[in-house]
Amino acid sequence: xxxxxxxxxxxLILLIVSTWTFNSNANQFDNDQPTILITGSNRNxxxxxxxxxxxxxxxxxxxxxNPKDADELNAFARNNENVVIEQLDITNNEHINNLSLKYEDxxxxxxxxxxxxxxxxxxxxxxxxAVDEDIARESFEINALGxxxxxxxxxxxxxxxxxxxxxxxSSKASSFGERLxxxxxxxYAMSKAALNSMxxxxxxxxxxxxxxxxxxxxxxxNTTPGTSIMGAIEVEESVSKMMVVIxxxxxxxxxxxxxxxxxxxxxx
Ligand SMILES: NC(=O)c1ccc[n+]([C@@H]2O[C@H](COP(=O)([O-])OP(=O)(O)OC[C@H]3O[C@@H](n4cnc5c(N)ncnc54)[C@H](OP(=O)(O)O)[C@@H]3O)[C@@H](O)[C@H]2O)c1
Numbered sequence: 001x002x003x004x005x006x007x008x009x010x011x012l013i014l015l016i017v018s019t020w021t022f023n024s025n026a027n028q029f030d031n032d033q034p035t036i037l038i039t040g041s042n043r044n045x046x047x048x049x050x051x052x053x054x055x056x057x058x059x060x061x062x063x064x065x066n067p068k069d070a071d072e073l074n075a076f077a078r079n080n081e082n083v084v085i086e087q088l089d090i091t092n093n094e095h096i097n098n099l100s101l102k103y104e105d106x107x108x109x110x111x112x113x114x115x116x117x118x119x120x121x122x123x124x125x126x127x128x129x130a131v132d133e134d135i136a137r138e139s140f141e142i143n144a145l146g147x148x149x150x151x152x153x154x155x156x157x158x159x160x161x162x163x164x165x166x167x168x169x170s171s172k173a174s175s176f177g178e179r180l181x182x183x184x185x186x187x188y189a190m191s192k193a194a195l196n197s198m199x200x201x202x203x204x205x206x207x208x209x210x211x212x213x214x215x216x217x218x219x220x221x222n223t224t225p226g227t228s229i230m231g232a233i234e235v236e237e238s239v240s241k242m243m244v245v246i247x248x249x250x251x252x253x254x255x256x257x258x259x260x261x262x263x264x265x266x267x268x
Contacts, residue, residue, distance in 0.1 A: 026106065028081050029059040034161070037061040037108050039090055039150060040115030042070035044223040045169070048239040049112060054080045056243075061103070063088035090115050090146030100153040107160035110246065113150060113168045117142040118188065120224055125184045136187035144194035151202065159209050165249055166206065168199050170215035170257060177267025196257060196268055203255025212249050215257040217266060218242060 029035065036053050040046040042064035050062045050073065060083045064070050067085045077083040086102075088095050117139050147168055158164035172178050173185045174192035199215045206213040218239075220232040238260055245263040257266040 026059075026061070026084050026103070028084070030057070030082065033057050033059050033082070034109040034163075035059040035061065035106060036110040036112055037063065037103075037154060037157075038112045038114055039063050039088060039147075040065075042066070042073045044235055045218055045221060045239060046114040047073055047076075048235045049114060049242075050083060051076060052239055052243055054083050057082065058109075060084070061086055061106075061108075063099070065089045088150075090150050091141050093149070096149055096153045100157075103154075103157060106157055108154055108157040109161040109163060109165065111151065111154050111158050111164075111166045113147045113166070115142065115146065116169060117191075118171075118223075119185055124188075125182070126186075127183050128186060131186045136190070139187040139191035140194060143188070143191035144198065147195055148198050151198075155206075155209075155211070158211050161211075164209075164211040165246065166199075166202075166211060166213045167246060168195055168213075168215050169218055170196055170199075172217050172266060175257065175266055175268060199257075200255055200268070207251065207254050210251075212251060212254045214249065214253055214255070216242060216245065217257070217259050219260045 036049075036058050038046055038049050038053075038060065041050045041062040046062075046064075050060050054060050054076070062073055062077065062083050063086045064073065065087070067074070067087050070085065073083075073085060077085050086099055088099055090096070117135075151166060151168075155166075158166055171188065171192045173180075173189045174196060179189065196215050199213055203213045219241075220229060221238045222228055222232045222234055241262075242260045245258055245260060248263060253263075257268055258264065259266050
């Protein structure tokens with residue numbers, strides 16, 4: 001009996017500690033400030049978006065697959081009350097449903113779909129014969145379907161905003177007009193083209209709901225640890241320029257694929 005009590009107390013302590021390890025309390029939000037939900041926010045471009053929106057005093061719902069392992073994000077959230085961390089694997093329906101229920105009364109001004117499966121550069125230039133079916137399927141699951149499901153779940157929250165925007169980070173690798181004319185990134189380019197197609201279709205619905213929907217290219221950004229790619233920009237530059245583009249969006253931009261640099265239109 002005593003042993004059972006000890007076991008129960010240990011489980012209780014474990015549960016309490018595990019919920020305290022990351023900051024997940026949206027009650028601390030300032031209702032007078034706009035709110036953004038970001039997917040894949042534990043590293044690189046997603047994490048930089050968290051930092052820059054937080055610095056602009058936005059309420060930030062920073063989602064990621066494994067909050068407990070998101071050391072840099074946790075450290076940032078500890079010092080910035082306007083950032084809450086939530087678990088969201090965008091391929092996991094239970095995660096999506098739980099989060100959507102938790103925030104059902106929260107207007108979301110920007111839904112920023114950043115999470116993606118991006119090929120590392122050494123593997124990017126393989127030919128068709130080297131395409132791995134499992135990776136191709138996973139790319140579709142995450143880049144296209146996962147993003148679609150997140151938008152399905154949170155569209156109503158974005159509609160609650162007076163100035164709602166849905167952004168999907170896409171890639172010029174998927175653009176028929178502007179991609180490099182070489183065989184490359186089959187799974188990635190196909191999945192981002194599917195994402196673009198979803199965004200384009202959605203723009204005809206979203207316009208009636210007063211919500212702006214776009215695909216956005218972050219440029220070629222150095223996000224592979226230990227690698228610096230010739231011509232690539234740093235995360236801070238990409239994100240600060242995207243922030244300007246996102247801030248300036250109007251309904252005229254709805255349904256377009258835009259570039260981080262100056263908001264010019266990229267040919268699908
Ligand atoms: N870097 C570039 O040059 C470039 C160029 C064009 C477009 N993009 C796009 O921009 C976005 C961000 O790029 P990045 O370079 O920062 O990518 P990254 O370093 O590969 O980070 C991707 C992020 O997405 C998350 N993620 C992956 N699968 C997920 C899932 N199922 N559910 C939730 N989160 C998931 C990752 O989480 P984990 O840490 O758990 O894996 C990580 O936080 C991506 O959509 C990418 O395709 C990037």
